[in-house]
Amino acid sequence: MKNIINIELKKGINLHIIKTNKFKTNLLSVFLSTPLSKEKVTSNALIPAVLRRGSKNMPTQDEISIALEEMYGATFDCGIDKIGDDQVLKFYLETINNEYLPEQEDNLDQAIKILLEVVFDPLIQNNEFSNEYVESEKNNLKQIIEGRKDSKATYAYERCIEEMYKNKPYSLYKYGNLQDLEQINNKNLYEQYTNLINNCKIDIFISGDVQENVQEKISNNDNIKKLQAREATYVINNKESRKKESKQEQEVSESMDVGQGKLIIGMDILEEKDKDKYVALVYNAILGGTPTSKMFQNVREKNSLAYTASSSFIRQKANVFIKCGIDIPNYDKALKIIKEQVEDMKKGEFSDKNIQEAKTNIISTINFIPDEQDTELMYYFSQELSGYEMDYEEYIEKINSINKEEIIELANRMQINTIYFLKN
DSSP states (O other): OOOEEEEEEETTEEEEEEEOOSOSEEEEEEEEEEEOOTTTHHHHHHHHHHHTTOBSSSOSHHHHHHHHHTTTSOEEEEEEEEETTEEEEEEEEEEEOGGGSSSOOOHHHHHHHHHHHHHHSBOOBTTBOOHHHHHHHHHHHHHHHHGGGSSHHHHHHHHHHHHHTTTSGGGSOTTOOHHHHHTOOHHHHHHHHHHHHHHSEEEEEEEESOOTTHHHHHHTOHHHHTOOOOSOOSOSSOGGGGOOOOOOOEEEEEEOSOSSEEEEEEEEESSOOTTHHHHHHHHHIIIIISTTSHIIIIIIIITOOOSEEEEEEEGGGTEEEEEEEEOGGGHHHHHHHHHHHHHHHHHTOSOHHHHHHHHHHHHHHHHHGGGSHHHHHHHHHHHHHHTOOOOHHHHHHHHHTOOHHHHHHHHTTEEEEEEEEEEO
8 A cells, every 4th residue: 555645735846745654764855857958967966066055044064064963963965866868856854753852842844944945945145156155066066077987887887878868868967067067157057046946846755754734834834835836747757758769789889997898788678568667677687687687697607707797677768788897808708698698588588487586586676665764765756757656566466467478578679779898
């Protein structure tokens, strides 16, 4: 049974209350979702970092920290994410549930006020952000962008995506680029913040053992009252963005000072069907998603061609990515055996035991979701973005209903799009 209540506060602004008594904390989140765009991706990435530096009534980071400390050590964090064709600005505040406080205090009420103020009532000077804060956070963001190559595996994966989705929104790096960063100042960044707040999809989540009046606390908050309704009620990750045409696979290689080659293979699901998001989970688990998978057993263990060998399914884009860390001279051998595993899936060369192990692994992950407060919150947020609602029991039923014929049928609609190799 679903334990979430979804409430439309205004058009494009939604409140989601996850009622649970599993945790001693309340977790509050605000998500600002907006379509990825080359012109705004860098500015949007910078905004959370500037907002966390100070608000109207807490103009410094020290004052925000003091306010959190007075709430028995509440914690605040923020960040940026790329989900499908959307950029999501994320803000979190976690605090002890009122029931566990030594005195009768309303920690939740204070948490709501602080979080909503940081996001929606920032420190503004002469209708601009603080120049000191913007320049400081620009330097921090510059280091993040310049340090993108530090994790070679992550870099190779992101580069494969860039090649697959060249000149499309999903190719964009979630932190933006250095060229646009140089053009940002405290004035135009505040203009972009205002534009974002007035137009983005806003989702407010509260998870915990909360009282019925929490909706009233949010609705009556001054920062929520001043927000205007907007047209951002569309299902963001829609099927139009996932339509794939059959195309010839491309090979891309890039040289860098690396001791180990990074091989990434991006595959498309052609002619996507409604049930594919469940079938693809099982397909991926059998191919490379578990320690008993074909990739792990045949590429890594049996042939010793890879230090790491796995795959992942990106539901929002209907992609499966194969990821391997290999000795550079083994490229041709490894690629040959990887392709054999993909072809074996099309031929149905996997057992009922493989299917059951895959399902058991997926169901174990589903059962784990409500045991972690932030994981459960993100589970419901992903449902909000994709426009479907499903409780855990129904999710498990969907996985259990998948048969071998459906997996083979999906495998035959799976096509390699891009082979990316990061070598020395």
